[in-house]
Amino acid sequence: MIYYACSYVPLEILLASKLPFAKIDSVDYTEDPLVHRNLCGYCKTTFESLKAMNDKDLFIAVDSCDAMRRINDLARDFSKARIIQLRLPWKRDDESKNFYRDQLANLLEVLSLVRGSSITLEELKEGIKRFNDLKDYLWQLHRENLKYNEIQKAIDFANSGKRYQPSLKYIRKGVPRLAVVGGIIKDREFLKMIEDIGAELVLNETCGGMRGFTGETFSASDPLYEIATRLIQRRVPCGRFVDIESDTSPLQKILLSQKPEGVIKLNQKFCDFFDDYPVPKEIPSISLEIDFPLSSLGQLSTRIGAFVEKLRKGIAGAISRKSKGKYFLGVDSGSTTTNLVVINDSEEILLWKIAPTGINGSVTAHKLLKEAQEEMNFTADDIAYCVATGYGRDIVDFANETVTEITCHAKGARTLFPHAQCIIDIGGQDSKVIRLDEKGSVVDFSMNDKCAAGTGRFLEVMSRVLEKDLDAMAAAAERARKKLSISSMCTVFAESEVVSLIGKGESINDISAGLFRSISKRIVAMYKRVKGQPPVVFTGGVARNSGIVKTLQEELGVKFLIPKIPDIVGAYGAAIIGKEKVVK
Amino acid sequence: MSKKSVVFGSILRKFKDDPARFRRILKAGMGLETLRRKKFSDKNRPAFINTINHLAVLEVFKALKGNNVAWVNLLAPSELLLATGMSPVSAEGISGTMSSMHLEDLPLSLASSNGISSSLCTFHRTSIGTAFWKVFPKPDIVVTTTILCDGNAGSFYKIAKSYGAPFFLIDVPRGRKPEYVPYVERQLYQLIELIEEITARKFPFDKLAQHLEWEKQTVENLYRARKLLISKSIPMHLYEQMNALYVMHTLAGTKELLTASQELIRDLEASQTSPDIRLLWLHIPPYYDNALFETFSPTGKTWVVTDELWWDWLYPVRPEDPIKSLAEKLVFNIEAGSVQERGEFLINLARELNVSGAIHFSHWGCRQSSGGAGYLKSVFSQEKIPFLELTGDCVDHNSESAGQLKTRVSAFLEILGVKE
Numbered sequence A: 001m002i003y004y005a006c007s008y009v010p011l012e013i014l015l016a017s018k019l020p021f022a023k024i025d026s027v028d029y030t031e032d033p034l035v036h037r038n039l040c041g042y043c044k045t046t047f048e049s050l051k052a053m054n055d056k057d058l059f060i061a062v063d064s065c066d067a068m069r070r071i072n073d074l075a076r077d078f079s080k081a082r083i084i085q086l087r088l089p090w091k092r093d094d095e096s097k098n099f100y101r102d103q104l105a106n107l108l109e110v111l112s113l114v115r116g117s118s119i120t121l122e123e124l125k126e127g128i129k130r131f132n133d134l135k136d137y138l139w140q141l142h143r144e145n146l147k148y149n150e151i152q153k154a155i156d157f158a159n160s161g162k163r164y165q166p167s168l169k170y171i172r173k174g175v176p177r178l179a180v181v182g183g184i185i186k187d188r189e190f191l192k193m194i195e196d197i198g199a200e201l202v203l204n205e206t207c208g209g210m211r212g213f214t215g216e217t218f219s220a221s222d223p224l225y226e227i228a229t230r231l232i233q234r235r236v237p238c239g240r241f242v243d244i245e246s247d248t249s250p251l252q253k254i255l256l257s258q259k260p261e262g263v264i265k266l267n268q269k270f271c272d273f274f275d276d277y278p279v280p281k282e283i284p285s286i287s288l289e290i291d292f293p294l295s296s297l298g299q300l301s302t303r304i305g306a307f308v309e310k311l312r313k314g315i316a317g318a319i320s321r322k323s324k325g326k327y328f329l330g331v332d333s334g335s336t337t338t339n340l341v342v343i344n345d346s347e348e349i350l351l352w353k354i355a356p357t358g359i360n361g362s363v364t365a366h367k368l369l370k371e372a373q374e375e376m377n378f379t380a381d382d383i384a385y386c387v388a389t390g391y392g393r394d395i396v397d398f399a400n401e402t403v404t405e406i407t408c409h410a411k412g413a414r415t416l417f418p419h420a421q422c423i424i425d426i427g428g429q430d431s432k433v434i435r436l437d438e439k440g441s442v443v444d445f446s447m448n449d450k451c452a453a454g455t456g457r458f459l460e461v462m463s464r465v466l467e468k469d470l471d472a473m474a475a476a477a478e479r480a481r482k483k484l485s486i487s488s489m490c491t492v493f494a495e496s497e498v499v500s501l502i503g504k505g506e507s508i509n510d511i512s513a514g515l516f517r518s519i520s521k522r523i524v525a526m527y528k529r530v531k532g533q534p535p536v537v538f539t540g541g542v543a544r545n546s547g548i549v550k551t552l553q554e555e556l557g558v559k560f561l562i563p564k565i566p567d568i569v570g571a572y573g574a575a576i577i578g579k580e581k582v583v584k
Numbered sequence B: 001m002s003k004k005s006v007v008f009g010s011i012l013r014k015f016k017d018d019p020a021r022f023r024r025i026l027k028a029g030m031g032l033e034t035l036r037r038k039k040f041s042d043k044n045r046p047a048f049i050n051t052i053n054h055l056a057v058l059e060v061f062k063a064l065k066g067n068n069v070a071w072v073n074l075l076a077p078s079e080l081l082l083a084t085g086m087s088p089v090s091a092e093g094i095s096g097t098m099s100s101m102h103l104e105d106l107p108l109s110l111a112s113s114n115g116i117s118s119s120l121c122t123f124h125r126t127s128i129g130t131a132f133w134k135v136f137p138k139p140d141i142v143v144t145t146t147i148l149c150d151g152n153a154g155s156f157y158k159i160a161k162s163y164g165a166p167f168f169l170i171d172v173p174r175g176r177k178p179e180y181v182p183y184v185e186r187q188l189y190q191l192i193e194l195i196e197e198i199t200a201r202k203f204p205f206d207k208l209a210q211h212l213e214w215e216k217q218t219v220e221n222l223y224r225a226r227k228l229l230i231s232k233s234i235p236m237h238l239y240e241q242m243n244a245l246y247v248m249h250t251l252a253g254t255k256e257l258l259t260a261s262q263e264l265i266r267d268l269e270a271s272q273t274s275p276d277i278r279l280l281w282l283h284i285p286p287y288y289d290n291a292l293f294e295t296f297s298p299t300g301k302t303w304v305v306t307d308e309l310w311w312d313w314l315y316p317v318r319p320e321d322p323i324k325s326l327a328e329k330l331v332f333n334i335e336a337g338s339v340q341e342r343g344e345f346l347i348n349l350a351r352e353l354n355v356s357g358a359i360h361f362s363h364w365g366c367r368q369s370s371g372g373a374g375y376l377k378s379v380f381s382q383e384k385i386p387f388l389e390l391t392g393d394c395v396d397h398n399s400e401s402a403g404q405l406k407t408r409v410s411a412f413l414e415i416l417g418v419k420e
């Protein structure tokens, strides 16, 4: 079998050879000490497959990036497969095209050897034709608005030169149409997640999707030259090429013709560095960093969910009031605490509750609901509408609807402070910065990455190390004399750093102040990233800590607006969104 | 330099929001340092060391002053720029300068707020951030190659674009094959055309020939020095390894580097002291003041005697066939080859120089070097040469605590029989 991993492999030539071929298609790998952690997950899975190949197999290696280059090197010693190496130029001018043509000629020779007879000019032309048919067919499926999981299957088949007959399921009408561009993605779970948040994928442009099937190849007297021209100059270039963001880029044209309402730019870790995939200005887009294979779908779904909510421009359409209910509930099921707020028609908070989420978020939410009902003496019928938000919003089964915490925080904070332009929320395990426009809609937001740095958790750990509670830490920081710097932002490293500072005899006062500065740094970076500006509302449990408030205010040079109960702003926003649905 | 730089950095930091003022103060500081290293260098240190330390700071100082400056990566053919009177400065060196003052967090956060991924190498991220910050004046040209690494193209493109400066990328196919030479050669001619456009002058091929003549001699000298290194060594700080490797790359073909290479031979010949343990450093050492600077210092028992990147670029360039030989120099650079070739080259170097062990610094985000670290470890252990892989960050002093580096290195040295 012939295998390949990169979309710069010319399918035209593979089809011309009539040999069976397949794109490496696994997402599993075990950590191999040979493959460094600085390499992307896609390389790791490729290497895993390479190790499993036998001596009848041929691997077409393309050095599309340093990681692949090293994997290809290693394959020579650690895979039984024969390997042919294509050197990809990282420029797109005519010289580079000629260079790649020679590489293709080499491939042609090897494939001829493999099958025992040379691939003729006629066969090459036929290969081009078969490739074009396949490509047109895939784009046809896009035009027909088929469900994307069917299209994705067709793409996967096409990667082996085969045509897949999709079942005729179509995408839903009237929901936001999304496109993904950038780092490789093809996971079914990703497609499902997009559906679950109420949107439809209409284009996967990444190298796990249609990127390899772009650019025209015409029949010409020198087919190899023609194929090289498509690959180097006409197709959508990958992130290794520098001039990808020009206005004439083929990606722009494709996006304009597919008419997505929003574009998700996926930047794969250790691969896409510059976030400059060219999206036409008129189409809103969001940039997200991902791993391959995907981890933490939860965070991604919050981010994409918030983006979709933004696209829908608020939540559309009022619905009729359920029975005679007079209360609106907001439930924020976060990773540390679950908060519940009950409001009335005038958006007054009648009751609020906070409890640790614990291991079963659903039980906790039910418990809070029950307590609220008992305290205020109301039944399920008295609830007009309930909106759940937060990381665990989907497990709140008594909610009528779920909305992301981004939108809810924006709503809550803006209701409390009608002039707010920016919200900083530091929760137990994540933190976010949200920028609003004049009307209070979310324009941009940034969340911290899957780690405790810059969150309440960081402070908790440090407070344990210092054996002082958070208020005592704040008081200690007030007395600091020296500007100590805690350089590690990572909680684990910072912990050992603090231990060694204590060992060196540094004062707890100075260390506390250093810790507050360290967490602030992280938040400041996020604030800058979204281009935040005052007035800034500070929410989340951490906002009650005077130490962090003071330091962060100093670093940002702004004075915060802080709600009386900063923990429940998300839940309050959720309740208001519910109220606005019903009462218009 | 280390401790002083950090103090200077903390003063400079106060002016971070005023790039013009920041530049003035930095320029004054670096001007003084350049002068000090030239006129008042430590006469007890080897002449070679004093020279490279001076050249390293001079290069950045010139970039700070502006005027005929080219931002380049380590392997860009500086010879072509030097011939026209331009001063090349390595962007890695600029990042290193920021790092040595513990100021790299400022450009890093600027890069990150402009959407640059945190998984990009910090040399690149810091130089991009520094370019955005406009602390350095606009360069006249930005030139880079696709080796050593694939991050160059995009990073230098960003730098050039942020300044609105002309940009030239030399695509060097990986694989070290003779048939790649004409492709690279043609690109070098294109670069020459661009340089002619910028300088509005005919390209001075006679000057280039002179530079290549110097380079040829420098290379011969370094090979002689390599022979001497077998039994001798000169005491160096770890950061001086860094200065050496980056001056060697960006100033290849200068009279100054030729002088340095002569000094190196004399220093080695005259050297009386030798450490208990001699080590080889692979890839790049961390730039900022860290615990390893104490471990590997002239007064210690363990010396890093040389770095991998002193030797990758040595090529017998031909003044009579300048462009072709420069193209060959790029194509045949050992780092443009496979990990197997790199392994063989390093094993030879380690055996020849008789080192007790090697330390590979796998710099965060650097995929070309760390992508081969596991393999190198296995071939070094087959050869029974102790090998330590350190992971960390050469530029970002906030990234991993220096204490960790020290623990790992100390354990390695214990295995080699060094007692604290």
Ligand code: SF4
Pocket (backbone or CB within 6 Å): A040, A041, A042, A043, A064, A065, A066, A067, A068, A184, A268, A270, A271, A272
């Ligand atoms: S996903 Fe990116 S880093 Fe990984 S192999 Fe492809 S181009 Fe290289």
Ligand code: SF4
Pocket (backbone or CB within 6 Å): B092, B121, B122, B123, B124, B148, B149, B150, B151, B152, B284, B363, B365, B366, B367, B368, B369
């Ligand atoms: S450290 Fe590695 S990735 Fe960074 S510039 Fe050097 S070679 Fe490139």
